[in-house]
Amino acid sequence: xxxxxxxxxxxxxxxxxxxxxxxxxxxxxxxxxxxxxxxxxxxxxxxxxxxxxxxxxxxxxxxxxxxxxxxxxxxxxxxxxxxxxxxxxxxxxxxxxxxxxxxxxxxxxxxxxxxxxxxxxxxxxxxxxxxxxxxxxxxxxxxxxxxxxxxxxxxxxxxxxxxxxxxxxxxxxxxxxxxxx
Amino acid sequence: xxxxxxxxxxxxxxxxxxxxxxxxxxxxxxxxxxxxxxxxxxxxxxxxxxxxxxxxxxxxxxxxxxxxxxxxxxxxxxxxxxxxxxxxxxxxxxxxxxxxxxxxxxxxxxxxxxxxxxxxxxxxxxxxxxxxxxxxxxxxxxxxxxxxxxxxxxxxxxxxxxxxxxxxxxxxxxxxxxxxx
Numbered sequence: 001x002x003x004x005x006x007x008x009x010x011x012x013x014x015x016x017x018x019x020x021x022x023x024x025x026x027x028x029x030x031x032x033x034x035x036x037x038x039x040x041x042x043x044x045x046x047x048x049x050x051x052x053x054x055x056x057x058x059x060x061x062x063x064x065x066x067x068x069x070x071x072x073x074x075x076x077x078x079x080x081x082x083x084x085x086x087x088x089x090x091x092x093x094x095x096x097x098x099x100x101x102x103x104x105x106x107x108x109x110x111x112x113x114x115x116x117x118x119x120x121x122x123x124x125x126x127x128x129x130x131x132x133x134x135x136x137x138x139x140x141x142x143x144x145x146x147x148x149x150x151x152x153x154x155x156x157x158x159x160x161x162x163x164x165x166x167x168x169x170x171x172x173x174x175x176x177x178x179x180x181x
Numbered sequence: 182x183x184x185x186x187x188x189x190x191x192x193x194x195x196x197x198x199x200x201x202x203x204x205x206x207x208x209x210x211x212x213x214x215x216x217x218x219x220x221x222x223x224x225x226x227x228x229x230x231x232x233x234x235x236x237x238x239x240x241x242x243x244x245x246x247x248x249x250x251x252x253x254x255x256x257x258x259x260x261x262x263x264x265x266x267x268x269x270x271x272x273x274x275x276x277x278x279x280x281x282x283x284x285x286x287x288x289x290x291x292x293x294x295x296x297x298x299x300x301x302x303x304x305x306x307x308x309x310x311x312x313x314x315x316x317x318x319x320x321x322x323x324x325x326x327x328x329x330x331x332x333x334x335x336x337x338x339x340x341x342x343x344x345x346x347x348x349x350x351x352x353x354x355x356x357x358x359x360x361x362x
Contacts, residue, residue, distance in 0.1 A: 001343070003251040004244040004324040014196045015203055017219040020297050022196055022203050027246060035322040037246040038198040040221055042297070063185040064295040065208060065218040070184040071295060078296070108339070111346045112294045114245040114252060115259070116201050116223070119294055121347070141216040143185040158289070162182070165292045166302070166347040173354035 004030050042119035046089040047076040047167045050126040055181040060144040073168045085122035099129040185211050223300035227270040228257040228348045231307040236362040241325040254349045266303035280310040
């Protein structure tokens with residue numbers, strides 16, 4: 001897993017932010033030459049595929065400043081310091097949807113943008129959803145709205161461009177492949 | 182598509198690099214409060230699912246500095262100025278794999294990390310591959326090795342963690358769902 005390894009000669013820290021940091025590494029390439037790599041550091045995130053007892057998928061509509069538009073996505077959120085992915089997934093599911101589950105199943109983990117970022121998203125399946133009695137508040141700068149859809153409706157939203165991100169596109173194919181609804 | 186819109190009050194340019202840029206925007210939230218958004222700007226990219234006449238999928242093994250490891254991914258690359266996604270896809274397919282096709286089919290486009298980056302990946306399917314007579318050279322700082330796998334072998338590589346990125350994970354489910362091999 002270290003094939004064609006690029007060794008770091010020097011790291012320049014450019015920015016350290018609330019969510020991400022940016023550094024530029026000088027590296028030695030396999031042919032002995034050097035190059036620069038611009039690298040975004042991210043704490044990692046979770047995403048949850050919530051399926052209601054009625055067989056609907058739960059999405060959140062939210063504004064994505066990076067895209068300057070709103071999207072329909074499966075619930076997701078970044079890891080807070082000291083949190084395991086499981087804890088984050090339980091917390092984000094409850095904060096964003098008002099649902100909880102006793103049955104949180106890890107599916108897979110993947111890198112979202114391996115060319116420039118170290119973000120890894122840990123994917124979970126949440127079935128047998130129960131409504132939380134007293135919904136916890138989420139981040140104070142986060143505004144989301146719940147949307148429950150059948151798988152067919154969700155694929156239509158994807159064709160129409162309202163579902164527009166990799167983890168959610170992956171989720172729809174996963175639910176279909178596993179026959180989960 | 183502008184629900185919960187966050188209006189920009191001020192943009193601070195932090196870094197302008199070879200591949201990505203970083204800016205921090207002050208925004209007005211729907212409740213009138215303000216917040217900061219750390220935003221990575223990326224030119225966009227393409228990814229290609231190449232299927233050989235023998236029904237194998239073509240991957241490239243490469244070192245990903247952001248992850249400090251090598252991965253098996255479908256061929257991909259960023260858009261150069263003035264290039265259409267189709268051109269980029271043809272170019273990257275040829276540079277990275279030595280294959281070309283007369284049949285490049287757009288599948289979908291998605292945002293990879295909507296929480297902090299504007300990167301969009303345009304996905305293509307490449308069937309009826311032909312070996313290029315004289316392979317064009319790729320980026321001089323890019324070292325890749327070709328790996329051809331059946332879909333079953335690819336799913337095994339994913340379970341073993343050698344396939345580890347969202348666009349490639351999506352590709353495997355897509356090929357399976359559409360019965361392409």
